[in-house]
Amino acid sequence: MIGRSVPRVDAFGKLTGTALYAGDVSFPGMLHLKILRSDRPHAKILEIRTEEAEKHPGVVAVFTSRDIPGTNRIGGEKKDQPVLCDDKVRFVGDPVAMVAAETPESAERAISLIRVDYEDLPGIFSPEDALLPEAVRIHETGNVLVERTVLKGDPDQGLKDSEVVITNTYRTQMVEHAYLEPEAGVANYEEGRLTVWMPSKYSHADRAELAGVLGVPRDKVRIINATIGGYFGDKTSLSPGYYAALASQKTKRPSKMVYTREESFFASRKRHPFVIHYTTGATREGRILAVKVEITADTGAYAHSGSTVLLKSVIHAAGPYEIPHVLVRGRFVYTNNPVSGSMRGLGVPQVAVAHESQMDILAELLHLDPFEIRLKNGLKPGSLTATGQRLGESVGLAETIQKVRDEISRIGTPGSSGSKRYGWGIGAMFYGIGLVGRSNPGITRIEADDTGEFTLYTGIGDGGQGSSTILNQIAAEVLGCPTEEVRLVAGDTDCCPDSGVAAGSRVTYIVGRSVQIAAQKLKGLLQEAAASLIEIAPEDLRLEEGFFFPAEAPHRRVSIAQVVRRLKEEGGAPIGEGVFDPEMKALDPRTTQGHPVGTYAFATQGALISLDMDSGEVQVLCVVACHDVGKAINPANVTGQIEGAVSMGLGYSLMEEVLLQDGVIRNPCFSEYFIPTSLDMPVIYSHLVEAAEASGPFGAKGVGEPALIPTSPAILNAIGAAAGIRVKELPATPEALWRRLISAPERPIEEPSREESI
């Protein structure tokens, strides 16, 4: 079962149109909800007048902050975000009031009848402005959300000892998750309890948060994960399900809210835009002695996942290299821009653009081959990371670099033709699997029933990445049955244990390991019962295809169904529970050192691009992706993650950007915010390295985010290789490149320079 590309367990409903996404759920007599959002980036709310809206035909209730029974400050890390704004609004799109009406049209009309008196405050639209001493405070705690440092060795001395020092500034842009399913939620109040159907990457956390908003105990709220139309890190915390629950609690009627695409653009969380000052010092032979990195990011109006994203980015900012001296300082700053949150890669795609560009610039300067310089400095088994974590055996970086090198030389580079130049670029990365520096256990449960079938309960709802199939395969492998015989209940807070969040690429490694443990426990119980049934020692039994039998006498077999009945007769419960929380040590606040995660994934990707020197247009023609995933539980699922991530990385490097003007999104639709289409996609060759991780299920680590991280650096380095243009600002749109091409010919790289500090 492990290592086989089993077709997805959840595909049938998605293929036949029977899978129910939250927007497909409806009830008779259901109310429809619309939100009035702030059109000001920063303003005090003086008064909200709702009388006209309340009188509008079809309106059942109008809500402002005063109608929130519980807390009006939420957030997974810092409770700073209102469900409906009270004192002030902090970004264009901040929710101010809500209407519940008999029809969507009536609700829509009614919100236009609500009058809000604002007193405008100065808007702050960049971290630089937010950090000015005279800047107005967006939150009472000040404009810096969080700062983190990683320090290893003596970076100043390391730079002094370096023969070459390069410093560059990289700017990455704000991007949209752009999952195809706009957020939706439906709530139904029955007998004192609320049931909410919504897509969530962490239904247990949403239940806790929502119960707080509603002012009720958690057991009065049930969240059922509807089929999820993609999350990529978003779809948790404030979302339509919260508003539907508020409305249903008050009106005692089923209520539904579905965001339009435009509303989704305004309300959803974004990828943090980063400014990264990066200094690298190395010897003439290309041995990196020191890096100094300074990160400043715009976290937008509220904290959301800012602390997690910053921590991940500082831990990974030195890249997948063993560097003796490292200083990384990062800070996330509030602005009156849209809220940035968690998006696939959690800050690591941003820093990878910087560390991989630095590697190529350095290689070119020192006349080294880009593969060679990476191999020379790359993390190996036993290496020490920037946080002082001693790596174990599961470090397949060198193999991934080597494989990509071989593939690229096999494929070759086309010679220039007409206005087109061709080039290969590579990007390497490492990525800590799971949440960083804190306990993040996965808990799951498996039950057997007396028909001989199994039910696996997990809090994780499949966001499209294939987690349900992977978890099923792990259970089926241990229990010796086909995946179809393991039923899955996922993301229902009433019956599923809290498996933690679907983030940090942790589901296969952490939750998968807990499934393996749960299944082993259940198998142990069944084996004991089978042994007493056959009257043989348990260790002499084998389990295959739904039967226990003595290895020596396969004909004396008993079915799982018989064994379950026996176990129950003996007073046992055919239930196995598993918990796994990887060993870790949070970063010491004083030394900044620690081992924040249980294991790391590694990868290298190579991209072949063509650049039209007349127009600046880049086409990505081929991507070679090589990933150390520990073990591919389902290879087709792994390549599916890689291919999807390549498209997301391609969009990130070349076309995507949320354009803001005074905090207002200027391109909140797909005809102005471009994501890659089928015509933009290169040929993709995926290769897997399996450097088994002893603590993972069957050696597996993770791939969801690692798949994305090297793509953009590879594409940007390919542009450098093709035309000597070093892109330090994303996205590299045709226009941006064209402007570079028509300006005076640039020297391909900076001359060696020395700088003492950043």
Added chain:
Amino acid sequence: MADLKKLRLKLNGTWREVETRPDRILLDLLREDLGLTGTKKGCERGECGACTVIMNGQAVLACLIPALKADGAEILTVEGMAPKDRLHPLQQAFWEEGAVQCGYCTPGMLLSAKALLDENPEPGVEEVKKAISGNLCRCTGYTKIIAAILAASDKMHKESRMRPVEEIEKEVPE
């Protein structure tokens, strides 16, 4: 509110009569009035392709068509691609090739693909890419979707050479 209007359409092989409001779009007629939620709403501006259905043999965006324009039309949605509990060769190929991730683009993708294969049973890669270029997908990078459409085309073409067309049509009523 405007008065309800009656219209007749052949939906997934069956003539249906339905009353709807003249301000409805076809997408809401399908989803709200007829309860066929397999057709997805992703943008309501004709930009994402999630609501693609086949209308009189053409792949169209249901969010851009006034419901009343469906009067007299023949419409195929994902629910009508295969008999209950069965899969159309395209659906089967999507499953086998791993072309489904979150699934939100899948119904629209399937219908764009079907319209292509109806017109051009043996398309090349570039023709497939072009046919689905109006259907956005954020999960798959399109690679396995393209592979699935080519695989389905192969399979359908082989089968159609081996077996009488009537027999296949019986299996896969459209």
